[in-house]
Amino acid sequence: MATSLPAVAIPGQRLGSITAYSAGPGTHVQQSNIYASIAGPVIVDPAQPKTQTKSTLRVSRILQGTSQAAPAAPTKQKHRYNTLPAVDSIVLARVTRVQKRQATVSILVVLDETSSTTTDPSKLASDNDNVASILTTAANPENHSNTDELRFQALIRKEDVRAVEKDRVVMDEMFRVGDIVRGSVLSLGDQSFYYLTTARNDLGVVMARSEAGNMMFPVSWKEMRDPVTGAGEQRKVARPY
Amino acid sequence: MLRANSANTQDFRFWALDVSDNFVYLSTFHVKEIKMMADRRRINGPPGGTRPAVFASNLQSGTSATDRAQRQRQPSELRKIFLKTGLIPTASGSSYLEFEPSASLAAARANPKSLIPPSSALKLACTVHGPKPLPRSAAFSPNLVLTTHVKYAPFAARQRKGHIRDSSERDLGVHLETALRGAIIAERWPKSGLDITITILEAEDDRWWGSAPDSHDASWGMMNVLAGCITAASAAIADAHIDCLDLVAGGVAAIVSDETTGASTGAPKLMLDTDPAEHRSILSACVVAYMPARDEITELWLKGDSSKASLENNDDRTGHEALIDGAVDAARGAHTVLAEAVRESLLRTVGQI
Numbered sequence A: 001m002a003t004s005l006p007a008v009a010i011p012g013q014r015l016g017s018i019t020a021y022s023a024g025p026g027t028h029v030q031q032s033n034i035y036a037s038i039a040g041p042v043i044v045d046p047a048q049p050k051t052q053t054k055s056t057l058r059v060s061r062i063l064q065g066t067s068q069a070a071p072a073a074p075t076k077q078k079h080r081y082n083t084l085p086a087v088d089s090i091v092l093a094r095v096t097r098v099q100k101r102q103a104t105v106s107i108l109v110v111l112d113e114t115s116s117t118t119t120d121p122s123k124l125a126s127d128n129d130n131v132a133s134i135l136t137t138a139a140n141p142e143n144h145s146n147t148d149e150l151r152f153q154a155l156i157r158k159e160d161v162r163a164v165e166k167d168r169v170v171m172d173e174m175f176r177v178g179d180i181v182r183g184s185v186l187s188l189g190d191q192s193f194y195y196l197t198t199a200r201n202d203l204g205v206v207m208a209r210s211e212a213g214n215m216m217f218p219v220s221w222k223e224m225r226d227p228v229t230g231a232g233e234q235r236k237v238a239r240p241y
Numbered sequence B: 001m002l003r004a005n006s007a008n009t010q011d012f013r014f015w016a017l018d019v020s021d022n023f024v025y026l027s028t029f030h031v032k033e034i035k036m037m038a039d040r041r042r043i044n045g046p047p048g049g050t051r052p053a054v055f056a057s058n059l060q061s062g063t064s065a066t067d068r069a070q071r072q073r074q075p076s077e078l079r080k081i082f083l084k085t086g087l088i089p090t091a092s093g094s095s096y097l098e099f100e101p102s103a104s105l106a107a108a109r110a111n112p113k114s115l116i117p118p119s120s121a122l123k124l125a126c127t128v129h130g131p132k133p134l135p136r137s138a139a140f141s142p143n144l145v146l147t148t149h150v151k152y153a154p155f156a157a158r159q160r161k162g163h164i165r166d167s168s169e170r171d172l173g174v175h176l177e178t179a180l181r182g183a184i185i186a187e188r189w190p191k192s193g194l195d196i197t198i199t200i201l202e203a204e205d206d207r208w209w210g211s212a213p214d215s216h217d218a219s220w221g222m223m224n225v226l227a228g229c230i231t232a233a234s235a236a237i238a239d240a241h242i243d244c245l246d247l248v249a250g251g252v253a254a255i256v257s258d259e260t261t262g263a264s265t266g267a268p269k270l271m272l273d274t275d276p277a278e279h280r281s282i283l284s285a286c287v288v289a290y291m292p293a294r295d296e297i298t299e300l301w302l303k304g305d306s307s308k309a310s311l312e313n314n315d316d317r318t319g320h321e322a323l324i325d326g327a328v329d330a331a332r333g334a335h336t337v338l339a340e341a342v343r344e345s346l347l348r349t350v351g352q353i
Helices: A113-117 A131-136 B056-062 B103-110 B167-181 B220-239 B319-350
Strands: A014-017 A021-023 A027-030 A033-036 A040-045 A055-059 A090-098 A102-111 A153-157 A180-187 A193-197 A204-207 A217-220 A223-225 A232-234 B002-006 B012-017 B081-085 B093-099 B123-133 B145-152 B192-202 B249-257 B269-272 B281-291 B296-304
Touching: A014 A021, A014 A055, A021 A027, A027 A055, A102 A180, A102 A193, A153 A180, B081 B220, B081 B319, B093 B220, B123 B220, B145 B167, B145 B220, B167 B192, B167 B220, B167 B281, B167 B296, B192 B220, B220 B249, B220 B281, B220 B296, B220 B319, B249 B319, B269 B319, B281 B319, B296 B319
Parallel strands: A021 A055, A153 A193, B145 B192
Antiparallel strands: A014 A033, A027 A033, A040 A055, A090 A102, A090 A180, A102 A153, A180 A193, A180 A204, A217 A223, A223 A232, B002 B012, B081 B093, B093 B123, B123 B192, B249 B269, B249 B281, B281 B296
């Protein structure tokens, strides 16, 4: 195993043998060799001592600038990559329609696992770090999709809104059109919709405007309040970090 | 002096007689019988576009045989390729490809005799949009749904192209789709679609522009265009970070018979990366889409009669095998450029350059 791994790989480049590594995302196996399938930096995830025997080889989609020399001036580089919603991935979505049995949302951005576990937001390198700008501007420029037609559509069914008292859920008191919701993908769903759930404390509405049009702040798990008028509105609120 | 040659239908052909009493073909226009739909109160123009008359005398003087483009490269020497990714910011992946213009173009620019450029070289831009959700009407698909569009710009060829895709453009799109489908790992992108759009800014000629269409004629330039499309699309897909088995490159080889170059033998020869404008007659051509890491061909398009190729004496391949091998060699050459372009754009993004 003297062959050293390349720092970056291009599609079709041989990375290593299947006997030494296991193939992770961004790679594929051909004739017991691991080949890169996307262009990006090669990352070796060390083996988990209990579950795995081999370390995992993957090609990262996140292009992290290596300008470590000047951390004081974080370069605003565009790190483009494509991410599809998969089962269990956390997404931010905008409510487009509220019905009696379900709410329709369009997925704005898929939060990647590394950024959701990192506590320090300044260290996030993905293009999803600028969540505030994603939410204030209607379009996520990295998604290249400016209308709901070009975004992935998802449904939050009535029974997936919260974990307790599922049968007493009134959709109108959970979501309003225009709210930004953090949800987890339940399944890829049918031809047109993904299925989301908000049945966790950290999932639910993260941003909402009141009837008066002001940004509201959360006061409890089911209420948000308008700072100007002081009026409260009902929502399924996500626990703020 | 004009003579009208009227057929049974109301179809008039006008011929002009020049002073030396030879018929010179000017132009033909058909005056179709005015249908009920047409405006009877006005004088209608011809239904299609018209082109200015080209006089045979001009054609003779302006295009002597010495002006003809000649291949300056070795039979196995490829043209230089310019390839760059990420030039279109609104697309998730994009690339721009250009072939090196023929030496005759530089010569004609240095010593201009005519306004007509002697040869053209391929220039095209490719954009990749997606992965994006499938339209509402589409059925569920567990795989990535690939859509390819190839469009010539109206000014891309010597003959203007319309705004609606014609059959040759649709044909190129289908060929490109087969070439790419074998390279993309489609099952990693369920429920999503990928649109690949190629705009050809300058197309290859099918023959030298001054020579008349003859029996050897086919759309040879299209095969070079397809090879360029495959290479450019592959770079754009890599730029969009769509999973691929390998970077798939396109290559062209052809069996050509040039009376001037093969004066001693006169036999048809195998050449790589042929520019149709530089050859008197192309007997057969082949374009492949090839993945070097796996030694696989995803698309093969062979046209013409390859049986007449004269190979080396110790070469026992058939002309057809030699042609495919030549195209694969050309694709290997294009792959080195492709790999370098992808690596360069990657390093540029990572910030190591």
